[in-house]
Amino acid sequence: MNLLENATPAQREAIMHQDGPLMILAGAGSGKTLAVTARIARLIQNAVPPYNILAITFTNKTAGEMKERIEALVGRTRAWISTFHSMCARILRAHADRLGFTSDFTMYDSADTRACIKSLMEEMGLDSASFRPNAFAEIISAAKRGMVTPDDYAACARGPLQRALAKLYPRYEETLHSNNCMDFNDLLLMCYRLLRENPDVLQKYAERFKYISVDEFQDTNSIQYLLARILACKHKNICVVGDPDQTIYTWRGATLQNIFDFEKDFPGAKVIRLEQNFRSTKKILRAASELIRHNIERKEKELVTDNPEGDEIAVMESSDEQEEARNVARFIGECVSDGYAHHDIAVLYRTNAQSRPLEEVMLHHNIPYALVGAVAFYRRKEIKDILAYLRLAVNPGDAVSFARAVNAPPRGIGKVTLARISDVASREGATMLDVVAGKSKESPLSNRQAQSMGKFCGIIEAIRAMHGRP
Ligand SMILES: Nc1ncnc2c1ncn2[C@@H]1O[C@H](COP(=O)(O)OP(=O)(O)OP(=O)(O)O)[C@@H](O)[C@H]1O
Ligand SMILES: [Mg+2]
Structure with a gap:
């Protein structure tokens, strides 16, 4: 295939670029992803073993799509195509063991993190009215993204809130470690630490990944950039692809700085600009560039397209979100009677919370829809409950999953009992699961509780027995 x-x-x-650092700077819909995908396929066609290729994408969904596209061109491939987080999890x-964890460590998502912080705050007697667990979780996460350690944080803490945090932050880190858990930030931080502190491990991966590419480079944060840079230290065949006008994740710590750093860290990097857009009409491109023109920090570029002029852009004003949703539904109805299929239509919204009125109206009018956003699924209560059981079976030290699973469904283990179980566990150096299984010297359970815990432990045992079976 050509x-x-x-x-x-x-x-x-x-696509033809083979060795040396490369930066593709381009606008929306100009074929950036297509170009990296074709470049990787070409490397494989040129006898580069897929084993030596690492492609980083921004979401698991795009990783899957890129893999599919490459496999359609060159057949099944062992190249690593993944997000930074999945890559780090795999390496970790x-x-x-190099970091004092075992390989079956559990990953905490933001809800697990909040639950963990909340229970630590209760232990420390910080009342959640004046100190909000969510805010604490967010500040700790920002500190970790910025690579601010608990010691660094404590050294600069001023005022009651920061001082409370300075105490909580190290406890949170200890708890994660003693529970054999990592949060999302840890995946990146720990992986970077692993590579920095273990030259033999770095050698293995830096040697292996002869060709590295990073899509959506404008949205990588500084720790992700450091990871890409350290992995590229040996061969320096790194290709980054991004649109400086599309940084949507500034609030997550992504910065244009990466683009400037790349030029500094990889001097002589080739820069290619793609200026033709294939996705949008002329009208949409003009409107977009009118808006983007107002961005403050930007690298000048102008997109052009051979696509038709296209329809006028319409602005629709609604008095509230319900009316807005109804208007959207009516518009969809019109498109469908004009001959479009439902899967031709996309509705974008700014935050997840806004999906609700839209979903309600779609259900009401029998409009079939698919909600995109893989995380939402894992945030559903029943999914999180089941995951808690699975995690506990694999990692009995995971206190957050224990607290969740033990009362899903309710088994009469209240807050007080939970705290007692946790006390006994830490005194005896056992897991909470050991304590409720009656393996500790002391038991904080009543007879009735002991009975229901017997059943609970039976379920965990049964899951464990299934582990490793096809
Ligand atoms: N040379 C080309 N000829 C025709 N179509 C193209 C060409 N290059 C890209 N396209 C099409 O343009 C669309 C956008 O491509 P792609 O997703 O690779 O762009 P992108 O720059 O990565 O977009 P984004 O800014 O959303 O990341 C795709 O449908 C792709 O098939
Ligand atoms: Mg793209």
Whole structure:
């Protein structure tokens, strides 16, 4: 299959680029992802073993799509195509012992983190009216993203809130460690630490990944950049692809700084600009560039397209979110009677909370829809409950999953009992699961509780017995 058939000259240059650092700077819909995908396929066609290729994407969904596209071109491949987080988890599982973890460590998502912080706050007697657990979780997360350690934080803490946090932050870190757990930030931080502190491990991966590419580079944060840079230290064949005008994750710590750093860290990097848009009409492009023109920190670029002029952009004003949802539904109805299929239509919203009125109206009018956003699924209560059981079976030290699973469904283990179980566990150096299984010297349970815990432990045992079976 000819990868270059429809490519523009600039795309062709990107696809053909083999060795040395490369930065593709381009606008929305200009074929950036297509170019990196074709470049990887070409490397494989040029006899580069897929084993030596690492491609980082921004979401698991795009990783899957990129893998599919590459496999459609060159057949099944062992190249690593994943997000930073999945890549780090994979590396960490292989070398967790170097950091004092075991390879079956549990990952905490933001809800687990909040639950953990909340229970630590209760232990420390911080009342949740004046100190909000969510705010604490957010500040700790920001500190970790900025690589601010508990000691650094304590050294600068001023005022009651920061001083309380300075005490909580190290306790949180200890708790994660003693429960054999990592939060999302840890995946990146720990992986970076692993590579920095263990030259043999770094050597293994830096040697292995001869060709590295990072899509949506404008949205990588500084720790992600450091990871990409350290992995590229040996071969320096790193290709980053991004649109400086599309940084949507500034609040997550992504900064344009990465783009400037890349030029500094990889001097002589080739820069390719893709300036032709394939996705939008002329009208939409003009409107977008009118808006983008007002961005303060930007690298100048102008997008053009051969696509038709297109329809006028319409602005619709609604008095509240219900009316807005009804208007959207009516518009969808019109499109469908004009001959469009439901899967031709997308509705974008700014935050997840806004999906609700839209979903209600879709259900009401029998409009079939699919909600995109993989995380939402894992935030559902029943899914999180089941995951808590699975995690506990694999990692009995996971206190947050224990607290969740033990009362899903309710088994009469209240807050007070839970705290007692936790006390006995830490005194005896046992897990909470051991304590309720009657394996500790002391038992904080009543007869009735002991009985219901017997059943609970039976379930965990049964799951454990299934582990490793096909
Ligand atoms: N040379 C080309 N000829 C025709 N279509 C193209 C060409 N290059 C890209 N496209 C099409 O343009 C669309 C956008 O491509 P792609 O997703 O790779 O762009 P992108 O720059 O990564 O977009 P985004 O800014 O959303 O990340 C795709 O449908 C792709 O198939
Ligand atoms: Mg893209």
